[in-house]
Structure formats: structure tokens, C-alpha cells
Amino acid sequence: MSKDPALAELQDRIGHRFKDRELLIRALTHSSFGDGAGDRSNNERLEFLGDRILGLLTAEKLYETFADVAEGGLAPRLNALVRRETCARVALDAGIDKALRLSKSEERGGGREKDSILGDACEAMIGALYLDGGLKVARHFYDSFWKKELKKVIDKPRDPKTALQEWALAQGYDVPRYTIVGRSGPDHAPKFKVEVSLEGVKPERGKGSSKQAAERNAAEALFKRETDNG
Structure with a gap:
């Protein structure tokens, strides 16, 4: 679909080929890219959508995994799984950092290593996967890359x-x-x-x-x- 090796490698790693190439590119585009051309050209709107889908997928997974745990025990686990640092680690595992589109100044400033940029891009990717392939595709990404994080909240359930x-x-x-x-x-x-x-x-x-x-x-x-x- 794309001659960009970073995009091809990322899609191989996450196990989904985008039908809508522009969705993938937008999910990877930070607001600094192109001198801030507007929120329809960067990943901020997709991040907004992906954040909500991530919350749904996490709540669903916790509900299934901890069948005998009350709400008071589920909430801190959910917070741990959706926080910025967790999403940033997932972004690195998925290779999202290598395909990010950043301004030159942000690139020089270490943007590919910032939790804020990585976390937002991870949520934007979830939003893009949902729009391109539906909840099933978004859930596959979640199940694949949140395994390690889920193990952590089993062992360390509280913040x-x-x-x-x-x-x-x-x-x-x-x-x-x-x-x-x-x-x-x-x-x-x-x-x-x-x-x-x-x-x-x-x-x-x-x-x-x-x-x-x-x-x-x-x-x-x-x-x-x-x-x-x-």
C-alpha cells in the first residue's frame, strides 16, 4: 500500500493493513508537523476518539479478567492501564515511535522519546484502527500489546x-x-x-x-x- 518502509513495518508489527492510508498517516502526525496545519491534519482528533475506545477495551478486559473483583478494585487497575506512561510503552513496543511525523525542532528535541507524544500517538492509532476496521481490529491491537501491562496490574493491582x-x-x-x-x-x-x-x-x-x-x-x-x- 505504501512505499514508506516505516509505515509498512509498523503495519506488519500491529497486524493490520490500512484500507485508508490517510488514517494511518494522520494517526502518526504530531501537531508540530507542517507548522501546525490544523487539527484535521494531525492526530489530536483521533487521539480523542482512541482515548475513549481504550477506556472501553480496558474496562471490558478487566470485567472479564477479574470476575470476582468489585468496582473499587477495578478502577485503579483501569487507571494504571490507560495512563500516559502505559500508552507510551505500548507505542514503543508497537514501533509507533519510528513512524511518527514530527517537526524538525520536535525531532531535535527528542520528540520520539516523549511520553506525551508517544501516548497520544498510541491512542490515535487505536482510534484509526477502529475507524478503518471496527472494534474487532482495535481490540486485536489492544489484546496484542497490552498483555504485559495486564500482567502488571494482576501482580500490582493498586496505584x-x-x-x-x-x-x-x-x-x-x-x-x-x-x-x-x-x-x-x-x-x-x-x-x-x-x-x-x-x-x-x-x-x-x-x-x-x-x-x-x-x-x-x-x-x-x-x-x-x-x-x-x-
């Missing part, structure tokens, strides 16, 4: 911040406090360092490409240390 807060309150501590203690890197690719603390407990720190990611990593480190020692 690290939720797990830490529940443990802290059960032990008689106050709610954990999160403080940004460092930020580095350029504005387009920042790195955050966050410290989480509980009164009377040695704090832990976490790093991440966003404040939220750094907080989760810090919470996970403190929770693991305290529960392993306990």
Missing part, C-alpha cells in the same frame, strides 16, 4: 500512591506528603525528582518525566521498603 496511603493510614500515620525537590532538563523534556515523607519515617525519592510519574515512583519505593521491612 503506588493509593497503596502507600492505605498502608500509612492503617499504621496510624497521616496522609503521605509529596514535595518536588529537583527539576532538570529543558522545558520540552523535563525530569522531576519528588520526595515522599511520613512523620517519623525516613523519606524516599522518585524520578520521572512528569510530576505524577515521579510521585508514583517515590511512593512505590517507600511502600516497598516499609512493607518488606515489616
